[in-house]
Amino acid sequence: MKKLAIIGASGNGKVVADIAVKNGYEEIVFLDDNENIYCCGEYPVVGKSSDAEKQDADIIVGIGNAGIRKRIQETIKNAKIATLIHPNATVADDVIIGEGTVVMAGVVINSGTSIGKGCIINTCSSVDHDCRVGDFVHIAVGSHLCGTVTAETETWIGAGVTVSNNVSICRKCIIGAGAVVIKNVEESGTYVGVPARKVNMESKAVELGGYFSTHKIENIIQYVWAA
Ligand SMILES: CC(=O)SCCNC(=O)CCNC(=O)[C@H](O)C(C)(C)COP(=O)(O)OP(=O)(O)OC[C@H]1O[C@@H](n2cnc3c(N)ncnc32)[C@H](O)[C@@H]1OP(=O)(O)O
Numbered sequence: 001m002k003k004l005a006i007i008g009a010s011g012n013g014k015v016v017a018d019i020a021v022k023n024g025y026e027e028i029v030f031l032d033d034n035e036n037i038y039c040c041g042e043y044p045v046v047g048k049s050s051d052a053e054k055q056d057a058d059i060i061v062g063i064g065n066a067g068i069r070k071r072i073q074e075t076i077k078n079a080k081i082a083t084l085i086h087p088n089a090t091v092a093d094d095v096i097i098g099e100g101t102v103v104m105a106g107v108v109i110n111s112g113t114s115i116g117k118g119c120i121i122n123t124c125s126s127v128d129h130d131c132r133v134g135d136f137v138h139i140a141v142g143s144h145l146c147g148t149v150t151a152e153t154e155t156w157i158g159a160g161v162t163v164s165n166n167v168s169i170c171r172k173c174i175i176g177a178g179a180v181v182i183k184n185v186e187e188s189g190t191y192v193g194v195p196a197r198k199v200n201m202e203s204k205a206v207e208l209g210g211y212f213s214t215h216k217i218e219n220i221i222q223y224v225w226a227a
Pocket of ligand 1: 122140141157158159160174175176177178179190191192193201
């Protein structure tokens with residue numbers, strides 16, 4: 001029986017479970033470090049993230065936060081890590097997709113593109129020709145990367161973002177929902193608006209993929225990305 005253990009009993013994990021079923025997984029369990037969570041949707045939580053290697057199952061990290069996803073995925077042997085592509089995603093034949101990446105429903109990934117490991121290519125986003133998406137990047141719902149875009153490791157492209165063709169975004173950036181990125185982003189940080197500009201969110205609360213809240217965004221980014 002094809003079994004998958006998903007780390008992270010969350011909304012994102014629930015979506016990952018649905019895609020796993022559509023990829024032929026017959027048994028699904030969750031692992032989560034919060035002892036008060038017993039199930040995710042219809043599936044049981046059977047242990048903690050540290051129990052991953054003990055599972056007689058393929059494993060995928062379904063946690064939205066890039067830093068945590070990276071830290072956990074890197075403790076797991078590559079041979080056990082699943083890669084999931086929703087059957088209603090359109091992916092060109094020559095696209096390279098790294099282990100632990102999830103491609104969700106309605107996504108289009110065009111020819112010549114490479115997607116790193118541990119990425120989330122979220123619902124109805126598109127990554128056009130010759131793009132390079134680094135490891136642990138999240139392309140959120142409804143975002144569009146035009147041709148020959150680079151998004152470096154651990155960057156989070158928010159919902160409904162457009163990145164113009166030939167633009168590069170450096171590592172560990174947050175591009176706020178609805179932004180339009182028209183020139184290279186060469187310094188890590190938070191960028192919002194049309195056109196996207198760097199903003200200082202230091203005194204503001206932020207939710208990174210819905211998992212963290214703090215009044216010091218830079219502190220939590222450093223904590224998560226250093227972890
Ligand atoms: C399936 C899924 O759900 S996938 C998840 C998809 N989720 C997303 O894409 C969410 C993306 N997150 C955002 O865009 C957030 O607003 C962030 C990360 C850019 C900033 O979050 P916070 O630090 O909490 O910012 P906060 O809400 O305090 O706003 C700070 C200021 O920036 C402005 N601001 C925040 N986000 C944006 C944005 N996307 N575009 C323009 N301005 C923005 C606010 O209006 C506010 O301005 P003010 O100080 O003049 O009042």
